[in-house]
Amino acid sequence: MNDTVSLYLNDVLSTQAGSFESRAAIALFIILSSIVIATIIDFFFKRVLLYYTSKTRLEFDGLIVGILRKPLYLTVLISGIFFSLHYTDFINNYEFIIGGIGLTLLFIIWIIALIRINIIIFDKVLPHLTRKTETQIYDELLPLLKGIANIAIVFLGFLAILNVIWGINVTPLFASAGIAGIAVAFAAQESIAQLFGGISIYFDQPFKKGDRIELESGEIGIVHEVGIRSTRIMNLYNNMIIIPNSIIANSKIINYTSPESSMLVKTNISVAYGSDVEKVKSALYKTIYSIDLVLKEPAPAVRFNEYGDSSLDFGLYMWIKDPSDKIKLIDLVNSRIAEEFKKEGIEIPFPTRTLYIKKENISN
Incomplete structure (x- = not known):
């Protein structure tokens, strides 16, 4: 009996040891493979894509490639490490936590990458496309939109981490954000009206800097600057008139310069x-x-x-x-x-008036 039990235990232990060794080998193979794949991707971005983008006239394409390089490298590496843990006993008890931490780390890496790409788009790409415009609106509008886009990326990324990875219901957060947005809109409705007025002027372009215009109120002047909240006009007396864009966007304007200056x-x-x-x-x-x-x-x-x-x-x-x-x-x-x-000898007349006086006989 004792010999039988002893043989059984030896057989189980040898099986467990062999199973552990094979699973460890698979885990090690996955980690090494992920390192190799990540290195190949990094080499391709560094030696191929960055080389070709350096030959173009554009600056921002190389910057975007450089930003994507490390997130892709880390994504492959972290994914390999995470999958390798499935072949160990360690992850069986902590799979949810380890997986959540790994995915959260990947989400954060890509959120940072998207923010950096967004900054390049607003600092390099859009100014390159709008450099021929003669208004100053984009100088104020682009930083504002860049900030809004960055906040949106962080907010949506945070909600994705909570909901997709950790399974937390984010509906109350959306409701709270909606209520807060309505409150802010009511508190700043005048500023928002001026903002949208500036955007309307920017895209419609009824006038540009240097144009001579006449406002609905009868004021005439030269457009000095078109801002995101207001437009500045230098009148004929060399005085600066500052008008909110919300008023200009809803007013009739005579442009004496465009489409022809005559x-x-x-x-x-x-x-x-x-x-x-x-x-x-x-x-x-x-x-x-x-x-x-x-x-x-x-x-x-x-x-x-x-x-x-x-x-x-x-x-x-x-x-x-x-x-x-x-x-x-x-x-x-x-x-x-x-x-x-x-x-x-041509006479310029004076205004004349002819008066007819009626005489009346007054008898006593």
């Missing part, structure tokens, strides 16, 4: 009754064509508009290349018309 200038001139109309027109045309600011194409025009209360009223229509020359042009036109009319 501008039609109209001014009126009156002469006395009895003046020779053709002589007046000839004098006005002569004056207009003597001014260099007036474009020859489209051709200027003089029109006899109406009979005024005490004058014959003419309209002068002239095109100029730069809208900022409007005031200067009107000054030149009026000054030279006065000289030309004086030479030609």
Whole structure:
């Protein structure tokens, strides 16, 4: 009996030892294989992809490849170590904890990688694509969007770790985030309106820096800067007007610069009754064509508009290349018309009024 038990125990122990040795060999093989595969991937990224990206004109493609290199290397390595533990007795009691820690570590590695890629996109790629724009909005908008994107990556990654890996219900977190978002939106609705107004101006581009515009309120000026919250306009008196983008986005705006910078200038001139109309027109045309600011194409025009209360009223229509020359042009036109009319003997009338007084006989 004792011999039988002794033989049985020896047989079991030898079987267990052989089983342990074979499982340890498999685990070691998996670890070594993962190291080899990870090394090959690292070599491919380092020697092949980085070499070819260094030959391109773009800077950010090499940066992105460099960022992906280590996460892929660590993913293969950690995965190999985790799978090798399945062939040991150690993981049987701690499989959930060890697996959760391993996957959590991988998620964190990739969250960091995505944040770094996001930073490259907003710092390198998008500025490269928008460098031809003449507004300053993207200088303020891109950092804001970059921060929002980074927060979203961290938040969604954190929820994925809790829900996918550890099995924690994240619905209450979503509900809390929604309530917090509504509260923030109500508290900052004016700022949000200005933000979306700035985004609307950026994509619609009704004007750009340097354009001469007229606001719905009648203010005229040069666009000095288009920001994410407000637009700055330098008016004709060299004063800075700061207008919230939410107002501009919902206002009617006249752009004197786009799509063409040339501008039609109209001014009126009156002469006395009895003046020779053709002589007046000839004098006005002569004056207009003597001014260099007036474009020859489209051709200027003089029109006899109406009979005024005490004058014959003419309209002068002239095109100029730069809208900022409007005031200067009107000054030149009026000054030279006065000289030309004086030479030609054309009278500029004074306003006159004729009074009729009715006489009444008063009898005693």
